[in-house]
Amino acid sequence: MNTRFDPDSAAKPAQPIPGNTRKLWHFHGGIHVPDEKSLSNGRALRPLPLPAELVIPLQQHIGAPARPKVAVGDQVLRGQVIAEAQGYISSPIHASSSGTVTAIEPRAVPHPSGMLSPCVVIATDGDDRCAELPAPIDFEAADAATLRERIRQSGIVGMGGASFPTNVKLNPGKDQPISTLILNGAECEPYITCDDLLMRERAADIIDGARIMLHMLGAPECLIGVEDNKPEAIEALRLEATLADDARIHVVEIPTLYPSGGEKQLIRILTGKEVPTHGIPAQVGIVCQNVGTAAAVADAVLRGIPLIERWVTVTGRAIAEPQNFSVRIGTPAADLVAAAGGYSGKVAKLLAGGPMMGLRLQTDAVPVTKSFNCVLALTAAESPDPGPALACIRCGTCADHCPVSLLPQQMYWHARAKDLDKVQDYNLFDCIECGCCAHVCPSHIPLVQYYRYAKTEVWAREKEKRASEHAKERHAAREARLERLERERQAKLRKKKEAITPTAKAAPAAGKPAAAAPTDADEARKAKIRAARERAAAKKAAEVDGSAPVAAEAAPSDADEARKAKIRAARERAAAKKAAAEAEGAPAEKPADAPTQDKPADPEADAARKAKIRAARERAAAKKAAMEAGD
Numbered sequence: 287m288n289t290r291f292d293p294d295s296a297a298k299p300a301q302p303i304p305g306n307t308r309k310l311w312h313f314h315g316g317i318h319v320p321d322e323k324s325l326s327n328g329r330a331l332r333p334l335p336l337p338a339e340l341v342i343p344l345q346q347h348i349g350a351p352a353r354p355k356v357a358v359g360d361q362v363l364r365g366q367v368i369a370e371a372q373g374y375i376s377s378p379i380h381a382s383s384s385g386t387v388t389a390i391e392p393r394a395v396p397h398p399s400g401m402l403s404p405c406v407v408i409a410t411d412g413d414d415r416c417a418e419l420p421a422p423i424d425f426e427a428a429d430a431a432t433l434r435e436r437i438r439q440s441g442i443v444g445m446g447g448a449s450f451p452t453n454v455k456l457n458p459g460k461d462q463p464i465s466t467l468i469l470n471g472a473e474c475e476p477y478i479t480c481d482d483l484l485m486r487e488r489a490a491d492i493i494d495g496a497r498i499m500l501h502m503l504g505a506p507e508c509l510i511g512v513e514d515n516k517p518e519a520i521e522a523l524r525l526e527a528t529l530a531d532d533a534r535i536h537v538v539e540i541p542t543l544y545p546s547g548g549e550k551q552l553i554r555i556l557t558g559k560e561v562p563t564h565g566i567p568a569q570v571g572i573v574c575q576n577v578g579t580a581a582a583v584a585d586a587v588l589r590g591i592p593l594i595e596r597w598v599t600v601t602g603r604a605i606a607e608p609q610n611f612s613v614r615i616g617t618p619a620a621d622l623v624a625a626a627g628g629y630s631g632k633v634a635k636l637l638a639g640g641p642m643m644g645l646r647l648q649t650d651a652v653p654v655t656k657s658f659n660c661v662l663a664l665t666a667a668e669s670p671d672p673g674p675a676l677a678c679i680r681c682g683t684c685a686d687h688c689p690v691s692l693l694p695q696q697m698y699w700h701a702r703a704k705d706l707d708k709v710q711d712y713n714l715f716d717c718i719e720c721g722c723c724a725h726v727c728p729s730h731i732p733l734v735q736y737y738r739y740a741k742t743e744v745w746a747r748e749k750e751k752r753a754s755e756h757a758k759e760r761h762a763a764r765e766a767r768l769e770r771l772e773r774e775r776q777a778k779l780r781k782k783k784e785a786i787t788p789t790a791k792a793a794p795a796a797g798k799p800a801a802a803a804p805t806d807a808d809e810a811r812k813a814k815i816r817a818a819r820e821r822a823a824a825k826k827a828a829e830v831d832g833s834a835p836v837a838a839e840a841a842p843s844d845a846d847e848a849r850k851a852k853i854r855a856a857r858e859r860a861a862a863k864k865a866a867a868e869a870e871g872a873p874a875e876k877p878a879d880a881p882t883q884d885k886p887a888d889p890e891a892d893a894a895r896k897a898k899i900r901a902a903r904e905r906a907a908a909k910k911a912a913m914e915a916g917d
């Protein structure tokens with residue numbers, strides 16, 4: 287195919303299609319390219335013989351990779367779960383045939399970088415024994431949750447290339463009513479014809495799948511969009527829709543224009559609705575599924591068959607007998623090429639997918655996955671070297687053909703200058719990498735490569751930013767935890783101290799030892815001291831103002847009172863006697879017991895007392911003399 291710009295290939299507005307009763311809309315841009323479908327759609331579909339080895343990747347869908355459930359040496363059966371989904375956006379993986387698990391290891395998978403990815407490797411036994419499958423479901427009697435769970439357990443993902451888990455897409459939420467289910471049968475990529483063959487030969491299953499999904503979504507209509515270059519497919523679908531007698535299903539023939547099979551472009555063509563930037567179709571009341579996905583849903587719900595097989599086109603002028611095969615997931619692409627007669631000449635370009643959006647393969651030793659729809663081997667004549675890229679001449683042709691109404695030239699400039707913020711300002715992530723801009727560029731600039739590079743850089747930057755924010759959050763959480771632990775420690779300490787002292791108020795100042803609680807004895811002692819101080823103060827005050835005798839301190843006892851009374855009585859008697867003597871003119875008589883000054887009351891006792899004093903003096907003098915002599 288000549289992939290260079292042809293001015294006559296510019297998109298024309300949608301023309302009315304005879305027999306189409308529905309109004310169609312036209313999306314901006316697009317290109318007409320030679321479809322090359324007749325290379326492979328003339329042969330009937332063939333089932334590929336079982337390969338000797340199946341290599342089944344654990345990551346065949348958007349979201350978390352599946353986790354292996356088997357070990358090396360395990361015997362497995364066809365349809366057995368060999369890896370389970372991890373989380374909501376994930377999908378389980380099933381064994382495509384019976385055999386022995388010989389390895390769980392990284393193997394080459396379909397990827398432009400030729401990267402390795404973990405795979406379960408099964409040596410098939412040729413018996414193709416089947417595991418016990420779940421029972422069929424009467425979908426009209428089942429609720430949406432039951433059907434979603436069956437679809438999830440069957441490992442169904444979008445088979446048009448996006449690989450998004452189908453059960454998630456069929457769960458738009460209660461707040462999001464769905465008015466239209468769209469089945470994508472456009473298959474707009476040149477060369478690929480597997481959906482065309484599927485629509486011709488499994489139209490009944492596609493209609494059944496549509497009815498199951500309409501029931502799940504509660505949607506009033508289903509539009510199956512098919513490009514007008516597939517008349518047999520359109521006829522087969524219309525026949526089956528009529529047989530199903532379901533007035534909700536409409537098979538709509540649309541003009542052949544690349545990329546009408548893009549999700550947003552097909553929604554625009556069939557409904558006139560625009561999915562918002564960064565939005566999803568459910569936001570405008572639409573769910574879009576591939577026709578192959580619809581057939582897989584019918585298999586899972588009505589027959590209990592998980593997704594272990596798909597239809598694949600093997601084509602290109604470097605293939606001897608281009609055709610379509612039904613293939614077990616995990617079959618090496620090389621087996622398909624061999625079944626198609628092998629390579630017929632020198633392969634200039636080997637792709638997984640079509641020439642516009644396919645992935646360049648380094649080798650055909652990669653396995654077929656759930657979204658793998660084509661092995662395309664192009665000769666040099668089909669894929670001429672465009673030569674070196676020239677300078678942009680600012681012609682604007684790229685913008686004229688962009689189906690998303692982007693500005694490819696500006697995106698190119700900023701991506702080339704590595705100005706990632708600017709390139710995002712031009713809605714880089716709305717680019718569907720359809721390749722229309724590069725196809726029409728007269729300067730042969732590989733524009734899509736620049737956009738892919740910019741997207742990868744932005745993702746890497748975002749990843750780094752998220753990792754850094756995560757690290758910051760972890761650091762902040764650690765600091766907060768340490769602070770909390772310190773607070774808890776201090777609180778425990780305070781509680782302990784409060785348990786020792788009666789009140790928090792009485793707690794000692796920091797650094798001082800805690801005082802012991804006062805005992806009753808302490809209190810009594812302190813009370814005595816206080817009383818003594820008060821008495822002393824009262825006494826002192828009395829002495830100062832002369833209102834109390836100096837010695838009057840303690841309360842007089844009864845003995846004191848008696849003694850004082852005796853003295854008073856004696857004094858009164860003496861005074862009375864003296865007064866009586868004076869009244870009679872005689873000197874007053876001393877009482878008998880009162881000692882006189884001139885005459886001792888008892889001379890003998892007085893003499894004895896004096897003798898004692900003398901003797902004591904003499905003893906003292908003698909003692910003194912003896913001490914002096916001793917010196």
Ligand code: SF4
Pocket residue numbers: 677678679680681682683684685694695698723726727728729730731
């Ligand atoms: S990128 Fe190519 S098509 Fe776009 S303006 Fe430049 S020369 Fe023209």
Ligand code: SF4
Pocket residue numbers: 684687688689690691692693694716717718719720721722723724733734737
């Ligand atoms: S590759 Fe992107 S920018 Fe180019 S035409 Fe397609 S959507 Fe537009």
